[in-house]
Amino acid sequence: MSFEFLGLSDELLRAVGDSGYTEPTPIQRQAIPTVLQGRDVLAVAQTGTGKTASFTLPMIDILAQGRARARMPRSLILEPTRELAVQVAENFEKYGKYHKLNMALLIGGMSFGEQDKVLDKGADVLIATPGRLIDQIERGKVMLSGCEILVIDEADRMLDMGFIPDIEKICNLLPPRRQTLLFSATMPPAIKRLADQFQKDPKMIEVARPATTNVSIAQSMIVVPERSKREVLRALLRGEDVKNAIVFCNRKKDVRILHESLTRHGFSAGQLHGDMEQPERLAVLEKFRSGELPILVASDVAARGLDIPGVSHVFNFDVPVHADDYVHRIGRTGRAGRSGTAITLATEDDAEAVATVEKLIQQPIPRREVPEGVKLVEGRASSSKRRGERGAKKEAAAEKPTRSRRRKSEADKAEAPREEAKPASAKPAAPAPERAEPRAEPRAEPRGSDRERGERAERMERGADRGRGRGRDERRDEYRREDRRQRYQDRDRERDEPVLGFGDNPPAFFLVAARGPEKDEDKGA
C-alpha cells in the first residue's frame, strides 16, 4: 500500500516522497485516515514504528485550513522531554515544508523572551513539555481555548516522570470539543484512566513493539565480572564493526566515568545525561548524528525515545533496572528497517534482572564469549568503584554547586588533558592510562518547574546510585518507592485542595468530648 491511499494532500505526499518513504508503516496506515476523519486515537506504539509521522502528517493537512491567533495555538503536542519535543518539531519542519504553518516550541532551557515572540505571532502547532507549558499559561502567555487537536505523546513516559497531574490540568484548559490523540508504548491502568477521562470513543490501534519483533537487531549478552566491564567494552568497540554506538549506563555518574575512561583510551566519545544543560545536550546529539562523535555514552533519561537513524550498535554497559528500558535502549538501533547489534554486559548479580528482560521480550538473549585477549579480573567492584559508591552519596548533596566546589571543578577541568581533534571513528586513536577516580562536575541549578519535574527520573537514577552496593531487589524496591513518593507529592502539590476527612459521617468515637487533665473538682465529684 502506498501513501496515496491514505487521503493526504498532494503537498504532503510530495514532502513524504522527499523523505524517501515509499510505504506507510502499520501505525501510519491505521492512524492517518482516522485522524483525518477527526476521530480520537488511542495508540499503543513505540518510537521506531513511525508514530511521529502518523500524527504530524494528518495534523498538517487539518491545520492547513484556518489561521492562528496570537497566544492561542490551534493544536498542542505534549512531549515528556525536550529532546523529543525538538525531534517532533523537526518532523513538522520536514513534512510541512510545502505548507505555511507556524510552529512554536516551548521547552525548558530556552529563554522565555524568544518563546513569547513566537507565541505572539500565533502558532498553528505548539510543541511543549508539560512543565514549561504550565509556566507559560500561568504567565498569561498561552491560552488553550482555541486548541482543536491535542496529542499526548509517550504517555507512559509522562507517567514515569510524574507529569500526569500536569496533563490533567492542561486537558481541563482545552475546549471540550477537540480531537485527542494519545500515544503510549505500554498501556498501564493510569494511562487507560487518562484516556477514559479525556477521550471520546477513540479508535484503538496497537502495533507490535519494534524491539520484540524486530529481527534486524542481533542481540547478545556477555557475562563478565564488574571490574572487567570497561575492558570488555573497549575490546568490543575495537573488534566489532562499529560505525557508531550508544553505550547505556544506569547511572549518570557511570556515564561520566565511562565517558572519561573511553576518552582517555583514545575513543572519540560524547556523553548525554540529565545533569547537562539543554544547549550542551543538543550539541552532543548533533555531533553524534553527524558522525563527528561516533560513540555516545548515555543514561536512559536523556536518551529514551531519541530518533537517531543509522546507529549500528547499542551496548548496555549495565542491565537496566526496568526491563522496559532494555526494549527502549536496543530500539535505538535497527531502526527503519536497518540492521543493528545490541550487546549487553551483565554480571552474575544481574541474573534476576536478565530473566525479567527475557520474559518481557519473550526470548532468551544469546550468550557470547568474552572477546579474545581480554583478561578478566574477578571481583565485584574495583576499589575505584567502591570509592565511586561513596562519592555517589555525595552526588545528591552536591546538587547545588558551592563556590568552592565550582572552583575545584573548574581547576579539575583546566588540569585535564586537552582533547585532540580526533578522527570520526569508533576505534580509538591511541590508548591512554586509565584514571580511577572520576572528576566532580558542577551540577547546574535546576530552574523552573519543568526542569524540576524533568529531573524526577534523574532523582530515580540517584536512587539507583545510592543503592549500588545492595541487592538488585532492594534497589528496585527503593526505586519504585521513590517514584511513588514523588508522584504523590506532585499530585498533592498540584491539587492544592483541603484534605477532606469523613465529611458528614465521622465515626462516633470522634464526637465524644476529649477529657482534659484531671482537675481537683473532678476528683471530688
Ligand code: AMP
Ligand atoms: P518514529 O517512530 O516516529 O520515531 O520514527 C522512527 C523512524 O522511522 C524515523 O527515523 C522516521 O524518519 C522513520 N520513518 C517514519 N515513517 C517511515 C516510513 N513510512 N518509511 C520508512 N521510514 C519511516
